[in-house]
Amino acid sequence: MSSAIITPRTHIHRVRVEFGDCDPAGIVWFPNFFRWIDAASRHFFVTCGVPPWRETEQALGVIGTPIVDTHTRFMRTASYGDTLDIHVQVPEWRGKSFVQRYRVMRGDTTILECDEVRIFAGRREDGSIFAMPAPPQIRSLCE
Amino acid sequence: MSSAIITPRTHIHRVRVEFGDCDPAGIVWFPNFFRWIDAASRHFFVTCGVPPWRETEQALGVIGTPIVDTHTRFMRTASYGDTLDIHVQVPEWRGKSFVQRYRVMRGDTTILECDEVRIFAGRREDGSIFAMPAPPQIRSLCE
């Protein structure tokens, strides 16, 4: 009897690198990779059918999925004119957080790899935010 | 005979958080922390007396210090009106790379901690970049 091997759902988010995304060395200025990764994170959920955060805030109290940890390895540079495909997965669901994994590809070349921990965030009356358990309605859409 | 304890040089880079640095949740959108960290990285070298990269490119072939790895832990949120102090050190010099460490503080509160690996980059004739040993003239200014 074999154990089931579950491949987690993968979303691919395509990005064009623009002139203004590059620095005086002519390569992508690295904070821009995090702009694209954050967009890829949200599009993963959108593709799963999760409504915009402005709606989940009303319905479930979830204002978004802020990051609490990132470990990112930059393996190749990129420049304007490049098209990048960001492969996104959620390989692990934890109680009040989850791991989101990214591989940024230019064709067959890996540009960077990134593992994040994010939380589902609610907001307290005083405006501060807190981690809440992943709402089952959201998690069931994404697994 | 006691072993010397060397505390590495620390530079503090001050940042004001602006309205436009924050997202619809009202908190700093995390890629902006990397904008500030990258500026803090460069100001560390500027404060040590290292010339601008456009001059080191002429003199030493160094076009900058691109990042190859970041591990960042986001511990508290920040918002516009906050003043942040980014404490920067280089705790470790390696052959062709170095570790740069950041602690982002709002008063006594730690907002995030970040450990990076960066390289001193040169440029080949075909435009691609490569890691070179830290030039002694730069390293001696910074230790």
Add this chain to the structure above:
Amino acid sequence: MSSAIITPRTHIHRVRVEFGDCDPAGIVWFPNFFRWIDAASRHFFVTCGVPPWRETEQALGVIGTPIVDTHTRFMRTASYGDTLDIHVQVPEWRGKSFVQRYRVMRGDTTILECDEVRIFAGRREDGSIFAMPAPPQIRSLCE
């Protein structure tokens, strides 16, 4: 009897140009000037004593001062290492809008000049925003 000549209040907002603010041509990528101008706009009000927008939203229904028109002339380039002083004034108050004027200087050199029209914005129940008359409490602080 002479007519009074009123010089409008001027706020100076200082900015350091960073490596990552520059593009592959080595000069400030122009959208970054608008980042700094927007920060200078807000600091003008902060310096006048106007509370943060998150507080004016509670007290006066003002969620901010979105832009409706900009006319900007880029006269000189800037690059990393430059320090820029943005001189900000409100030369004209209108019914539901105002003119905000900026001169970006590097020492005695004018880098750009910008005239904006902005509104005081409120928010409707459906989330859309609308122009409201400048609240007298705010205007009296700034004139």
Add this chain to the structure above:
Amino acid sequence: MSSAIITPRTHIHRVRVEFGDCDPAGIVWFPNFFRWIDAASRHFFVTCGVPPWRETEQALGVIGTPIVDTHTRFMRTASYGDTLDIHVQVPEWRGKSFVQRYRVMRGDTTILECDEVRIFAGRREDGSIFAMPAPPQIRSLCE
């Protein structure tokens, strides 16, 4: 005998608005519109068949098309989840500059209109840039 009416070539550049493009008021932070407009400007030339600036710099001495003037009218707000189409034209070629015009649409709704003046820039030995006449090879591709 009728005079010919020439409609200038139009390129449409599509943009998705992301969460991080929006500010605490929940709407696009306006400097981001200029990021997209600058990308639309370059894609206009790319679509016409003009090579990347890194190649025109070698072949023609053109390092890019920096902006010297913008007049922009913001007519509607946009937010994350919106898809925007930026319609780009060059309605006027002048000696050493040209007018580039943008209309940002969300479906049938005009979000903003923008008229820019840009130059074809060369670089002097001292690193400063200057306006040069539009190279005929580029202009003939775009008219």
